[in-house]
Amino acid sequence: MVDESTRKTLSSIPLLQTKAGPRDKELWVNRLKEEYQALIKYVQNNKAADNDWFRLESDKTGTRWFGKCWFVHNLLKYEFDLEFDIPITYPTTAPEIALPGLDGKTAKMYRGGKICLTDHFKPLWARNVPKFGIAHAIALGLGPWLAVEVPDLIEKGVISYQEKSEDTK
Amino acid sequence: MSTVEELQKKVRELETKLAAFQSNVAPGRKKIDVMSSEVVDSNPYSRLMALKRMGIVDNYEKIRELSVAVVGVGGVGSVTAEMLTRCGIGKLILFDYDKVELANMNRLFFQPHQAGLSKVDAAAATLQNINPDVTIDAYNYNITTVDNFQKFCDTIRAGSLTGGPVDLVLSCVDNFEARMAINTACNELNQNWFESGVSENAVSGHIQFIVPGETACFACAPPLVVASKIDEKTLKREGVCAASLPTTMGIVAGFLVQNTLKYLLSFGNVTHYLGYSALTDYFPTMSLKPNPQCDDIYCRQRQSEVNARPAPVEVATEVTEDDSPVHTDNQWGICLIDENVPEEEDTSNLNLVDGVQVAYSIPVDNGTPESSTGGAVAASELSLEELMKQMKSM
Numbered sequence: 061m062v063d064e065s066t067r068k069t070l071s072s073i074p075l076l077q078t079k080a081g082p083r084d085k086e087l088w089v090n091r092l093k094e095e096y097q098a099l100i101k102y103v104q105n106n107k108a109a110d111n112d113w114f115r116l117e118s119d120k121t122g123t124r125w126f127g128k129c130w131f132v133h134n135l136l137k138y139e140f141d142l143e144f145d146i147p148i149t150y151p152t153t154a155p156e157i158a159l160p161g162l163d164g165k166t167a168k169m170y171r172g173g174k175i176c177l178t179d180h181f182k183p184l185w186a187r188n189v190p191k192f193g194i195a196h197a198i199a200l201g202l203g204p205w206l207a208v209e210v211p212d213l214i215e216k217g218v219i220s221y222q223e224k225s226e227d228t229k
Numbered sequence: 230m231s232t233v234e235e236l237q238k239k240v241r242e243l244e245t246k247l248a249a250f251q252s253n254v255a256p257g258r259k260k261i262d263v264m265s266s267e268v269v270d271s272n273p274y275s276r277l278m279a280l281k282r283m284g285i286v287d288n289y290e291k292i293r294e295l296s297v298a299v300v301g302v303g304g305v306g307s308v309t310a311e312m313l314t315r316c317g318i319g320k321l322i323l324f325d326y327d328k329v330e331l332a333n334m335n336r337l338f339f340q341p342h343q344a345g346l347s348k349v350d351a352a353a354a355t356l357q358n359i360n361p362d363v364t365i366d367a368y369n370y371n372i373t374t375v376d377n378f379q380k381f382c383d384t385i386r387a388g389s390l391t392g393g394p395v396d397l398v399l400s401c402v403d404n405f406e407a408r409m410a411i412n413t414a415c416n417e418l419n420q421n422w423f424e425s426g427v428s429e430n431a432v433s434g435h436i437q438f439i440v441p442g443e444t445a446c447f448a449c450a451p452p453l454v455v456a457s458k459i460d461e462k463t464l465k466r467e468g469v470c471a472a473s474l475p476t477t478m479g480i481v482a483g484f485l486v487q488n489t490l491k492y493l494l495s496f497g498n499v500t501h502y503l504g505y506s507a508l509t510d511y512f513p514t515m516s517l518k519p520n521p522q523c524d525d526i527y528c529r530q531r532q533s534e535v536n537a538r539p540a541p542v543e544v545a546t547e548v549t550e551d552d553s554p555v556h557t558d559n560q561w562g563i564c565l566i567d568e569n570v571p572e573e574e575d576t577s578n579l580n581l582v583d584g585v586q587v588a589y590s591i592p593v594d595n596g597t598p599e600s601s602t603g604g605a606v607a608a609s610e611l612s613l614e615e616l617m618k619q620m621k622s623m
Binding site: 170 | 591611619
């Protein structure tokens with residue numbers, strides 16, 4: 061199933077309550093507020109644990125999200141652009157997180173740089189509709205993916221360290 | 230910027246033209262007004278119209294009036310579209326947002342020189358050449374985003390040859406999100422559709438006929454999977470997302486179009502669920518009732534409409550009410566694996582046939598989450614804008 065540290069991270073992210081998708085007008089605004097609250101708490105947790113590893117923001121409608129995530133390997137910080145759309149079926153289906161900069165560089169991706177999630181992700185998500193939100197998808201989907209794939213990509217020489225990513229916040 | 234975009238558009242147009250040119254130097258045949266049953270070498274419909282003479286189909290030429298939407302023009306969808314084109318379907322509406330890649334060449338239909346073209350444009354060009362009588366509309370967008378979903382619904386609702394709803398929607402997509410989007414649209418529009426799929430290990434597949442309110446919709450239960458007889462523990466996933474075979478995809482497309490033709494032209498029995506296990510050549514079939522507690526509000530609405538109908542004509546049950554086991558001996562020992570299905574699970578009304586199981590289970594009591602120490606978010610007195618700002622300034 062999910063490893064212990066991911067489970068612990070997940071458990072400290074607040075759960076959401078409003079079951080609403082982007083077509084639900086006012087209820088969607090409530091859901092978006094909850095999404096932001098959970099994300100803010102998650103980033104705060106990460107900072108407190110000295111493990112700050114992503115930033116995310118959305119357009120006004122909350123359907124288009126973009127940001128950055130970074131991963132430290134051998135004391136070097138690698139940074140990646142991050143983006144996804146909220147599908148009309150959200151939150152029944154999870155957002156499909158994409159790292160467009162890595163598109164075509166690993167087989168563990170679908171078209172457009174969408175990361176290939178483990179067999180555990182979808183069942184876990186489905187069992188927790190509507191309580192899981194974007195913060196949970198990041199913690200449960202993107203975090204473990206980066207931890208497995210990035211060291212591998214570095215080792216294969218597919219990605220290399222870039223100086224300027226040092227002080228990006 | 231606009232000039233760059235214009236140039237890019239021009240490049241795309243020229244690429245499409247070039248591809249069409251490369252794929253076929255000579256133009257195909259001319260359009261034909263009326264399907265003839267005359268048996269001559271030059272009649273592309275003679276063998277199809279022979280179905281009438283043989284008494285299989287009453288009114289084959291009716292196919293010229295019918296419209297079908299194919300969502301997803303990949304390994305299954307492209308073959309599906311080609312079969313319908315060769316059968317002389319009146320109108321085909323294609324949806325996909327992907328491009329042809331060389332990595333697709335293990336499947337049927339697309340050719341290496343089409344790499345880089347959008348799948349819908351490449352497919353439309355090939356299909357139009359095979360049969361110029363078919364009206365083909367191609368839409369190159371992702372149906373799951375808010376704006377595109379509305380366009381998708383409008384096209385399904387008014388995309389037929391007569392400006393009405395299409396006669397059937399065929400889902401040939403490769404992901405859960407798109408299937409749920411099609412399901413949402415079809416429940417809202419009360420549109421009959423077929424779901425189809427091939428497993429990521431390429432050795433099983435299925436088709437499912439969904440009549441909103443009458444048969445289980447895609448949201449009525451967790452996704453169904455055909456037992457592949459592979460031990461999950463031995464399945465290696467390192468370094469790959471998905472495998473695929475032209476065989477499995479061709480077989481599933483064949484089942485899909487066969488049942489499409491039976492439904493559209495009213496012959497034979499339309500199967501509600503047909504599974505395929507490649508390793509054992511096992512084909513379970515069954516009928517699935519909708520879930521009265523389905524998550525989709527429009528599914529529940531369609532169910533109450535169906536229930537309110539006076540004495541519904543039971544066209545459906547006769548096909549699949551085959552209660553006798555499909556295989557009495559079960560020599561491969563295929564059985565439902567209950568490992569993931571605790572007793573509280575609400576799969577009781579599913580009545581799954583042997584060899585088909587739900588991909589995962591959903592607890593009926595959704596009250597206790599798997600991780601809860603973080604508690605629920607409290608209602609925030611901050612506005613959305615303030616929260617957005619706070620997040621941005623972190």
